[in-house]
Amino acid sequence: MKHIIKINKGTLNNLEKKGCGECQTSCQSACKTSCTVGNQKCENK
Amino acid sequence: MIHKYKLNDKFILLDINSGGVFKIDEITYDILDHYPEKDRNTVTKLLQSKYKVLDIGQSIDEIDTLISSDELFSEQESITYDFKNNTSIKAMCLHVSHDCNIRCKYCFASQGNFQGEKLLMDEETGKAAIDFLIYNSIGRRNLEIDFFGGEPLLNFALIKKLVNYARDKEVQHNKNFRFTITTNALLLNDENIEYINDNMDNVVLSIDGRKETNDNMRYTINNQGTYDIIIDNLKNLVNKRGDKDYYLRGTFTKFNLDFSNDVLHLADCGFDKISVEPVVAKPDMDYALCKEDLPKLFDEYEKLSIQYLKRKKDNPFNFFHFNIDLDHGPCLYKRVSGCGAGNDYIAITPLGDIYPCHQFVGDEKFKLGSLETGIINKDIKDQFYKANLVEKTKCTDCWAKYYCGGGCLANAYNTNLDILSPDEVGCELEKKRLECAIMIQTEQ
Ligand code: SF4
Ligand code: SF4
Numbered sequence: 001m002k003h004i005i006k007i008n009k010g011t012l013n014n015l016e017k018k019g020c021g022e023c024q025t026s027c028q029s030a031c032k033t034s035c036t037v038g039n040q041k042c043e044n045k
Numbered sequence: 046m047i048h049k050y051k052l053n054d055k056f057i058l059l060d061i062n063s064g065g066v067f068k069i070d071e072i073t074y075d076i077l078d079h080y081p082e083k084d085r086n087t088v089t090k091l092l093q094s095k096y097k098v099l100d101i102g103q104s105i106d107e108i109d110t111l112i113s114s115d116e117l118f119s120e121q122e123s124i125t126y127d128f129k130n131n132t133s134i135k136a137m138c139l140h141v142s143h144d145c146n147i148r149c150k151y152c153f154a155s156q157g158n159f160q161g162e163k164l165l166m167d168e169e170t171g172k173a174a175i176d177f178l179i180y181n182s183i184g185r186r187n188l189e190i191d192f193f194g195g196e197p198l199l200n201f202a203l204i205k206k207l208v209n210y211a212r213d214k215e216v217q218h219n220k221n222f223r224f225t226i227t228t229n230a231l232l233l234n235d236e237n238i239e240y241i242n243d244n245m246d247n248v249v250l251s252i253d254g255r256k257e258t259n260d261n262m263r264y265t266i267n268n269q270g271t272y273d274i275i276i277d278n279l280k281n282l283v284n285k286r287g288d289k290d291y292y293l294r295g296t297f298t299k300f301n302l303d304f305s306n307d308v309l310h311l312a313d314c315g316f317d318k319i320s321v322e323p324v325v326a327k328p329d330m331d332y333a334l335c336k337e338d339l340p341k342l343f344d345e346y347e348k349l350s351i352q353y354l355k356r357k358k359d360n361p362f363n364f365f366h367f368n369i370d371l372d373h374g375p376c377l378y379k380r381v382s383g384c385g386a387g388n389d390y391i392a393i394t395p396l397g398d399i400y401p402c403h404q405f406v407g408d409e410k411f412k413l414g415s416l417e418t419g420i421i422n423k424d425i426k427d428q429f430y431k432a433n434l435v436e437k438t439k440c441t442d443c444w445a446k447y448y449c450g451g452g453c454l455a456n457a458y459n460t461n462l463d464i465l466s467p468d469e470v471g472c473e474l475e476k477k478r479l480e481c482a483i484m485i486q487t488e489q
Contacts, residue, residue, distance in 0.1 A: 003073045003104040004111065007487045008371040010063025012447060013115075013122050018376035022187050024223075025136035025390045027402065040375045043187065 020044045047118060048444035049077055052484045053351055059483065060111075061444050063119040066371055067111075068487050072096045073104045080105060081112065122377060134181040135188055136385070138392040138403045139174055141166045141203055142195040146231050147271055149263045151296060151324050151332055165200045166395040171207045173416045174393045179218050188215075191225040191249075193392075193403055198232040208244050225249060227294070229263070231271060233278035242286050250279055253295040254307020254321060261300055262332070276314070283316060292365060295321035298332035302341045305349040312362040320365030323474050325404065325456045334470050343477045350481035354488055369448070369482040380434070383450040387413065387429025391420075401429050404455030429454070432464050439467050445476045 022043040046061040049069070056074040058067040069077075075095070079088045089101050111117035144163040145152075175190070182188055190211065192204050204226070211222045226241060227249040233241075241248055252275060253259040260270025283291060293316050297304035308321050323342075326333040334342070353367060384390065387401030394406055397416035405411040414421040432454050440446045452467040452475065460468040 007066040010065030012064040019378035
């Protein structure tokens with residue numbers, strides 16, 4: 001494609017085997033105030 | 046839903062429901078102001094004075110291709126938040142000390158004692174907290190404990206005992222503990238640094254940035270700024286830490302709206318993991334951020350993101366809020382359930398009282414129960430259970446929802462007296478940070 005470059009194909013719609021709850025709690029990582037879940041890593045490999 | 050923006054001379058397009066990220070050109074950017082609501086012919090007419098008809102057609106073809114593969118304007122997954130595990134506790138903020146050896150103007154803990162007496166947690170309470178976590182974490186293996194305060198190093202002996210205790214228990218119960226300590230760095234010395242570096246998976250070290258910024262908000266009991274006392278301690282710890290995680294954690298307030306200089310100062314001191322964040326405060330405080338500060342703060346985030354990219358090549362550092370893992374980020378369930386306060390995350394006071402998170406500690410209304418009684422305030426528990434994206438009307442139409450997760454509930458409560466009603470200033474800053482973070486990703 002010439003006008004649109006795909007940086008990342010979104011996969012949020014794929015919920016298969018998701019929701020295991022093993023990833024880090026947002027506020028424990030560094031912030032202690034400002035949520036932001038998008039910067040956590042999925043631990044469900 | 047889509048969101049598009051221009052930053053650092055780049056045009057960026059997000060597909061919100063799928064999480065897709067695209068770099069686009071200016072024609073496509075302009076076309077998306079009208080298309081697909083208006084049809085191809087109308088859009089072509091509208092834009093043909095600015096662009097070649099052929100290019101407009103091509104760009105619309107590309108948009109159509111992505112729409113037909115469900116990558117643009119993709120369907121919203123219907124999602125409920127009662128997914129597996131989300132009320133089983135996994136993370137605990139353990140307030141081992143409600144006493145502090147410094148005074149910070151913005152301290153939500155009211156200078157260390159959380160609106161109560163100065164107290165240190167005893168061993169029995171600490172062990173009971175760990176047992177509580179183990180027994181209430183059914184179905185989870187990774188458990189997190191943050192030794193918090195006040196200043197946790199004032200109760201260092203207890204921390205060591207509790208780490209040993211948890212390590213013994215984790216084998217028995219097939220759990221994996223990850224420890225964090227959050228400290229103001231005043232009491233760091235060679236001995237406790239060695240212990241911390243050996244045993245803590247993460248260390249959060251408080252410093253606000255430049256000396257004047259830091260010392261204006263963080264000072265000792267004798268009104269002496271803390272910068273000169275802590276800076277070498279911080280370097281000592283970080284130099285010996287190897288690859289292990291740590292974060293320098295600062296707060297910016299109305300008094301240092303030019304906070305990008307504080308972040309860069311810390312980077313210039315050689316620290317490479319930095320988190321500097323907006324203060325959470327009641328709006329009537331003189332240091333609280335307000336709407337009028339937003340243009341300046343947006344500008345600061347943009348400036349910082351551009352510097353950040355420049356330094357990526359030979360002098361890289363990691364700014365917490367610019368970390369976004371587009372490929373391996375959390376699943377939709379996590380994004381919908383948000384910070385987890387009062388659900389998978391709780392805070393324990395020195396006396397063993399349970400609160401939804403460290404920010405609510407000391408406000409009796411929010412007390413969930415105690416280690417003795419367990420969680421008995423079902424009303425509060427329920428309120429926090431429902432505090433997720435599905436239930437927050439302000440978030441439903443927000444493009445940032447799946448990155449943000451719904452914002453800080455304490456912030457919402459401070460500003461709007463309602464945990465379901467996010468703080469607007471917080472939201473605007475979050476959206477700007479996300480735009481910067483995603484822009485950075487598109488450049489890598
Ligand atoms: S930025 Fe605000 S409105 Fe948007 S998802 Fe976050 S908390 Fe909700
Ligand atoms: S309410 Fe705020 S401080 Fe508490 S866990 Fe949630 S994001 Fe963190």
